Amino acid sequence: MPAAKVLIPNSVYALVRRKSHEYAIERIRQAARAAAQYAKDNHPYKDRTYNLTKSIQAVPTSNGAYLSARMFYGSFVEFGTVKNKAYPYLRPAIEWMLKQLKNRRVLPGSTFEKTLWLLTKLERDLVR
Secondary structure: OOOOOOOOOHHHHHHHHHHHHHHHHHHHHHHHHHHHHHHHHOOOOOOOOOHHHHHEEEEEEOOEEEEEEOOOOHHHHHHOOOOOOOOOOHHHHHHHHHHHHHOOOOOOOOHHHHHHHHHHHHHHHHHO
């Protein structure tokens, strides 16, 4: 006797796909907020006015989030200048965030796993 088959409507597949995508984006936003706090707590530069530290934030976007420092000299501190050496504070925070995201348990083929693959690719590009 053949097994009974039940067709699942496409709307259910779409709902599951959308929910998993929303979950992945929310996890990335949470990780970005944690990375911003990590950057504030673990920066290697001496911040005399604390303006740069206060300006570090995680900015939510439609696809997740990004880290930003709103002070104009943030990139000078991060990448250095001709006269001053670099004190990276955002890149180590992003690397820490990627490690945190990779340690989560992921179901094979999920949107979250694809997002992790993209983040891993981004991490490789940062190292270069």
